[in-house]
Amino acid sequence: MPRYVTMADVAREAGVSLMTVSRVINDKGEVSTLTRQHVQEIIERLGYRPSNIARGLVTQRTGTLGLVVPDSANPFFSEVARGAEHAAYAHGYNVFLCNTEESTEQELNVLKSLDEKRVDGLLLCSSRLDKTALHQALLQHPVTVLVNRWLEGDGVGAVLADDRLGGLIATRHLLQRGHRKIGFLAGPPNSHSGRLRMEGYHAAFAEVDATWDPEWMEHCTPMVDGGQAAAYKLLTAHPELTALFCFNDLVAVGALQACEELGLVVPGDVAIVGTDDIPLAALVRPALTTCRVSRYELGKQAMQLLLKRIEGCLEECQTIILKPELVIRESAP
Amino acid sequence: MPRYVTMADVAREAGVSLMTVSRVINDKGEVSTLTRQHVQEIIERLGYRPSNIARGLVTQRTGTLGLVVPDSANPFFSEVARGAEHAAYAHGYNVFLCNTEESTEQELNVLKSLDEKRVDGLLLCSSRLDKTALHQALLQHPVTVLVNRWLEGDGVGAVLADDRLGGLIATRHLLQRGHRKIGFLAGPPNSHSGRLRMEGYHAAFAEVDATWDPEWMEHCTPMVDGGQAAAYKLLTAHPELTALFCFNDLVAVGALQACEELGLVVPGDVAIVGTDDIPLAALVRPALTTCRVSRYELGKQAMQLLLKRIEGCLEECQTIILKPELVIRESAP
DNA sequence: CTGTTAGCGCATTCAT
DNA sequence: ATGAATGCGCTAACAG
Numbered sequence: 001m002p003r004y005v006t007m008a009d010v011a012r013e014a015g016v017s018l019m020t021v022s023r024v025i026n027d028k029g030e031v032s033t034l035t036r037q038h039v040q041e042i043i044e045r046l047g048y049r050p051s052n053i054a055r056g057l058v059t060q061r062t063g064t065l066g067l068v069v070p071d072s073a074n075p076f077f078s079e080v081a082r083g084a085e086h087a088a089y090a091h092g093y094n095v096f097l098c099n100t101e102e103s104t105e106q107e108l109n110v111l112k113s114l115d116e117k118r119v120d121g122l123l124l125c126s127s128r129l130d131k132t133a134l135h136q137a138l139l140q141h142p143v144t145v146l147v148n149r150w151l152e153g154d155g156v157g158a159v160l161a162d163d164r165l166g167g168l169i170a171t172r173h174l175l176q177r178g179h180r181k182i183g184f185l186a187g188p189p190n191s192h193s194g195r196l197r198m199e200g201y202h203a204a205f206a207e208v209d210a211t212w213d214p215e216w217m218e219h220c221t222p223m224v225d226g227g228q229a230a231a232y233k234l235l236t237a238h239p240e241l242t243a244l245f246c247f248n249d250l251v252a253v254g255a256l257q258a259c260e261e262l263g264l265v266v267p268g269d270v271a272i273v274g275t276d277d278i279p280l281a282a283l284v285r286p287a288l289t290t291c292r293v294s295r296y297e298l299g300k301q302a303m304q305l306l307l308k309r310i311e312g313c314l315e316e317c318q319t320i321i322l323k324p325e326l327v328i329r330e331s332a333p
Numbered sequence: 334m335p336r337y338v339t340m341a342d343v344a345r346e347a348g349v350s351l352m353t354v355s356r357v358i359n360d361k362g363e364v365s366t367l368t369r370q371h372v373q374e375i376i377e378r379l380g381y382r383p384s385n386i387a388r389g390l391v392t393q394r395t396g397t398l399g400l401v402v403p404d405s406a407n408p409f410f411s412e413v414a415r416g417a418e419h420a421a422y423a424h425g426y427n428v429f430l431c432n433t434e435e436s437t438e439q440e441l442n443v444l445k446s447l448d449e450k451r452v453d454g455l456l457l458c459s460s461r462l463d464k465t466a467l468h469q470a471l472l473q474h475p476v477t478v479l480v481n482r483w484l485e486g487d488g489v490g491a492v493l494a495d496d497r498l499g500g501l502i503a504t505r506h507l508l509q510r511g512h513r514k515i516g517f518l519a520g521p522p523n524s525h526s527g528r529l530r531m532e533g534y535h536a537a538f539a540e541v542d543a544t545w546d547p548e549w550m551e552h553c554t555p556m557v558d559g560g561q562a563a564a565y566k567l568l569t570a571h572p573e574l575t576a577l578f579c580f581n582d583l584v585a586v587g588a589l590q591a592c593e594e595l596g597l598v599v600p601g602d603v604a605i606v607g608t609d610d611i612p613l614a615a616l617v618r619p620a621l622t623t624c625r626v627s628r629y630e631l632g633k634q635a636m637q638l639l640l641k642r643i644e645g646c647l648e649e650c651q652t653i654i655l656k657p658e659l660v661i662r663e664s665a666p
Numbered sequence: 667c668t669g670t671t672a673g674c675g676c677a678t679t680c681a682t
Numbered sequence: 683a684t685g686a687a688t689g690c691g692c693t694a695a696c697a698g
Binding site for chain 2: 674675676677678
């Protein structure tokens with residue numbers, strides 16, 4: 001394992017001092033064009049790469065960021081991550097990707113490890129920590145921006161989708177098409193987004209003076225299996241339902257499968273609206289009508305906000321809310 | 334921005350020397366249980382977190398790894414990444430996620446940035462660099478393991494799927510079902526995997542003394558759009574084809590769409606076999622028959638190999654080859 | 667325009 | 683069982 005080339009090696013070889021090399025590297029201070037070129041050559045020849053870790057020790061900035069998500073293989077978060085990574089890289093930062101596996105203990109662990117790595121900033125997606133624990137955790141941390149999660153009070157940034165509006169426009173669409181008995185596959189009971197979507201769902205009924213039945217709602221795990229089971233149960237118990245609004249597209253796909261099992265035609269017998277517009281949504285048959293928030297944009301904007309705050313603009317707009325839009329496809333035309 | 338608590342702060346507060354604190358942190362050397370507890374308490378109270386970057390400067394090990402993928406939002410790589418990240422985290426490492434965006438220039442850039450971060454090791458997935466450039470790049474780098482890419486000669490580790498075998502069993506399945514005119518949607522021309530799958534495709538024909546026509550092959554971008562366009566073209570030009578073997582599942586989904594447009598029933602008129610078994614494969618209708626390699630396993634095994642090599646076992650088994658298995662669903666029963 | 671001195675936060679080596 | 687000195691590779695603040 002041959003040692004890394006150091007600045008001292010370059011300086012010796014070039015016959016100059018450390019500082020001159022440092023200046024060339026950082027394009028700082030006045031260095032004569034001649035020596036600059038000379039040093040440049042030596043750097044090339046020796047294949048010198050400045051150590052960001054040594055540099056970080058003195059500058060107190062590592063050029064690294066932490067990105068914490070529940071599950072980076074989930075198509076939702078993988079897109080958010082990509083948007084975030086892209087924006088970070090454009091500003092010269094590298095990002096640590098950390099999965100919490102939906103576990104709060106693991107979430108605390110990764111936050112600690114990122115802290116020890118001295119990341120310059122933190123992007124925390126869909127944190128499952130409760131208010132107190134989250135506050136506590138952020139105290140020890142550098143600049144933080146939350147994605148898909150809101151925290152009252154202090155000055156942490158946040159980027160969110162307007163989930164209430166999402167629930168509203170999705171349900172409104174179904175109501176406009178004449179549906180009155182609309183089921184809601186609500187996702188996990190402790191999901192903040194889920195609660196907001198429910199509010200929107202109720203608000204839409206209120207707009208047209210229609211009434212909803214609490215029995216029309218069913219919680220489920222936010223995946224295909226969960227959606228299938230919940231849809232099966234709901235449609236069996238309430239054959240009067242003519243439409244379903246779903247927590248996310250995976251759940252909606254599960255609902256599609258449940259309808260298939262029950263011999264119900266979509267959208268003829270049951271119309272279905274999902275949420276998120278993951279790539280899958282356009283590929284299943286019937287293709288899903290769904291409520292889109294750009295996940296890539298979510299990640300990108302969050303990262304840009306984080307970077308601004310790192311660069312010092314802590315007063316910078318604290319909360320960004322992305323509006324969803326309805327994408328009408330076959331499952332609820 | 335309050336300064337981080339340092340070891341000196343802890344030492345002063347505890348009334349001991351730096352070394353004692355260091356020993357407590359690293360669980361090293363003999364420290365009396367009493368002082369250990371005392372120091373422990375102060376650490377808790379002050380919320381001290383050792384700086385991995387300072388530590389890295391002296392130990393020459395950062396506890397960080399680089400993970401380079403073409404596109405982390407691609408379901409294939411996002412699963413690989415998750416397996417890799419999981420394994421790394423289990424060993425106390427954090428991983429930098431880097432996207433190359435399928436660009437070799439970008440790939441070189443991220444490799445450079447990871448080098449400057451002094452990562453302890455590198456997991457390089459589906460590198461698009463040619464042999465020479467790859468060799469050149471790896472020279473400057475610490476321990477490296479390749480995923481989905483083979484490089485002859487020196488001692489870099491590699492974990493790959495047996496793509497030739499994949500092509501073989503997929504095509505063999507179609508031949509066994511009586512198909513003789515089988516098209517091949519081959520993916521990008523410069524894809525190594527694609528070439529191997531083609532070999533397997535040809536080998537399967539040879540097994541049963543059947544012949545294939547070079548005209549039955551069509552290159553395409555490895556995504557839904559690419560698959561759709563290529564399948565459309567191929568099926569139009571060669572109406573005699575009764576089956577398609579596809580570079581990956583996204584391409585296969587594109588082929589499904591092309592069949593729909595052309596009024597061809599799958600699998601009645603055209604049978605389709607994909608590759609990878611991404612989650613989507615089971616969700617489209619008809620569900621895809623496909624050739625599965627566990628992507629999670631690919632990432633996990635690669636990372637474990639990398640870690641072993643970092644820990645010193647450079648002679649450790651250099652190449653791991655994962656066998657694919659055929660998953661039979663509706664598109665080619 | 668260039669070099670010198672100092673120190674970032676920690677672990678290693680040697681002393682006590 | 684504990685502490686003092688030294689240096690990891692680099693930049694910031696001064697000097698010259």
